Amino acid sequence: MRRPIVIVPACKRSKGDHPTHTVQTKYIDAVVQGAGCMPLIVPALGGQTDIDAVLSVADDVMLTGATSNVDAALYGQAVHDPSLPLDPARDATTLPLLRAAIERGIPLFGICRGFQEINVALGGTLHQAVQEVPGMMDHRDRPGDPLDVQYGPAHRVRLAEGGLLAGLLDARDITVNSLHGQGVALLAPGLTVEAVADDGLVEAYTVDGAAFALAVQWHPEWRVTGDAVSMKLFHAFGLACHSYQERIP
Numbered sequence: 001m002r003r004p005i006v007i008v009p010a011c012k013r014s015k016g017d018h019p020t021h022t023v024q025t026k027y028i029d030a031v032v033q034g035a036g037c038m039p040l041i042v043p044a045l046g047g048q049t050d051i052d053a054v055l056s057v058a059d060d061v062m063l064t065g066a067t068s069n070v071d072a073a074l075y076g077q078a079v080h081d082p083s084l085p086l087d088p089a090r091d092a093t094t095l096p097l098l099r100a101a102i103e104r105g106i107p108l109f110g111i112c113r114g115f116q117e118i119n120v121a122l123g124g125t126l127h128q129a130v131q132e133v134p135g136m137m138d139h140r141d142r143p144g145d146p147l148d149v150q151y152g153p154a155h156r157v158r159l160a161e162g163g164l165l166a167g168l169l170d171a172r173d174i175t176v177n178s179l180h181g182q183g184v185a186l187l188a189p190g191l192t193v194e195a196v197a198d199d200g201l202v203e204a205y206t207v208d209g210a211a212f213a214l215a216v217q218w219h220p221e222w223r224v225t226g227d228a229v230s231m232k233l234f235h236a237f238g239l240a241c242h243s244y245q246e247r248i249p
């Protein structure tokens, strides 16, 4: 049997003078080495995307992280810091795509920006600058640090008792990396919290009623094969893809 196909929507960003559609290699490698699946990159075509065509070949959808922010207009707010990058082409691709995937029961895995996209797509909102919210930690990385430091352990998250993650990881809490300035403010209806940081920020959730629809604010794709927790997450994700593939001819 062929490997399950994981749809990975790209970011649209300029490389010099040329607009490009890009996905970071670590996400692609994690799908192959962590989940045992075949990634299929989909360009950020926005409204030109034929969602039926894309999902007709999908056994899963994985939404990656990105330095760009989800446009605050999508949850009814003005952009707080206009100096930070946006990616409207990605927003216009991923939000309708993930809604359709959820409606069809296609497994979904969101990471960082992907975690934020799902929340916004389903009616939630974001803190645009978590570090400016009284009582909240600064969840950002320092771009000048070496990557090993940026993606290194940053803070504890407490896993929801009886939740998917607590069962999957057989743990009450784990330490995660942290590279985000935005975060969940209002959790969308139909999402169940799976993990929270010590400052109360939601760090993971699942979509109610879905066979597998998990989103995490941290980065389990980072050097996935060297991290037991990350491998458990991607292995579970891969099993969900195989189950979906076997269920749908």
Ligand SMILES: N[C@@H](CCC(=O)NCCCC(=O)O)C(=O)O
Binding pocket: 024, 064, 065, 066, 067, 068, 069, 070, 111, 112, 113, 114, 179, 180, 181, 182, 183, 219
């Ligand atoms: N821009 C959002 C999301 C942050 C995010 O996805 N960070 C990771 C970027 C690099 C990578 O993909 O590893 C925010 O700041 O909250």
